[in-house]
Amino acid sequence: MQSLQLIRLLVGRELTLRYKRSVLGIGWTLLNPMLTSFILWIVFSFIFASRLPDGTQYAPYLMAGVLFINFINQGIQAAAEAIAGNGAILTKVYVNPQIFTISAALASLTNFAIGMIPLTIVIYISGQTLVWTFPLVFVVGFFLALLIAGIGLILSIMYIRFDDTRNIVILLLMILNYVTPIFYPIGILGERMQKIVNLNPLTSYADCLRWAASNNANATLLDWTVVIVTGFLSPIIGSLVFRKFWPRTVAML
């Protein structure tokens, strides 16, 4: 009960602080993915738009991809840093530290949810219509938040123990961005690359998201299974690892 109250406060705090610091406030959350997508659209639409399967529109494909990868990049970094960043609190007051990681993941989920507004605009502009499955984007978002929280829990131990984890994580995220079909259609890849990209569970998340938003990709039952299984397992494994190493790690804060 008290943990839930604290999570709500932390998410609210995270969001108000982020918006207080920027001139545009919440407008930036709406504008940023649109601008990024617009630039990528100018650069890549000539190359990739014609390579998409029939019935698929490049603009919403790209926009969903950008929102998706922003959520992962920001979410994982925020979740991994949450505990180290609140070390001053955690060495003075007894709170379950995992609450900070979970709250960071949920704050990123809120941003992702806000990003669904410009996505619907782009869907309409591109000539598609929203489909009845649209609310499922929030389900995909929720499982992605769980995945991020679990990864964040393991990383937060490493962030405290090793100063260079941050740089390594940024590098790994960049690689991850390229092995997930964000701005390219998977069909442009060679056969071997396609296999690798399909092994990446994030590809399933992206497919489910695009399918749910405007039937803009194929999501199979296997994709949904991957989403649900990885989403559930990640925080369980993350929490186990975290609790094993935390007693030793807290002394290093």
Add this chain to the structure above:
Amino acid sequence: MAVIEVKNVQLTYRVLMNRTGSLKELFRDAIKGRVRINNYVALDDVSFSVDKGEVVAVLGKNGAGKSTLLKVLARVLPPTAGSVTINGKIAPMIELGAGFHPELTGAENVVFYSTLMGRDIKKTKAKLFEIGEWAGVTDHMNFPLRTFSSGMVARLAFATATSETSEVLLVDEILSVGDANFQEKSRNRMNEMIRNGAAVVLVSHDMNAVRTLATRAIWLERGKVKMSGDPEQVVSAYEKSFQ
């Protein structure tokens, strides 16, 4: 039943002996089989108990393990061996205002800080005015904390931490918050909490404060209890060790 029961507590910090906390270097050293770990014993076989209404002062030089002991009592650091049992709510008055954020308002900070300490959010919101008034910052509660003077922040933190009665007070050198007037006020509030049956563990370098406040003193040296008992005796023995 004792409010605080500390039994054979040991706390060892593990220190990696490579130069920096770098994953790359650790990896390199691990391949070469050069990872060395040193154990640093901060608390060694510490046992004591604190009853209702008792004020236990912990003395010791820098690095003797005083702050580590307070953190163990606050349940922030889990002991490597031994056990700590605490019956009741803890108000950790260790570097007060650790959860305060300069961009949030006074009221928002009070709510957040209280919730961190495990208090109910509704109860805190109902008490906001009272807390602000007691700290003497009523007019500022809706302004960002960065507009507060440092004295105001400290007063607000103290008022928040003590706004609810707790069974255990852990105090780290904070008897000097604010001006003389506020110090008097805060000391009275502490005394009132002690009279109401709170158990207090106090870390202080101010021997006069220890003599007047404490009912018992524990002298830590290199993580071990060197002496414990009547504060007058322990303090004079401790002071003698400097001569």
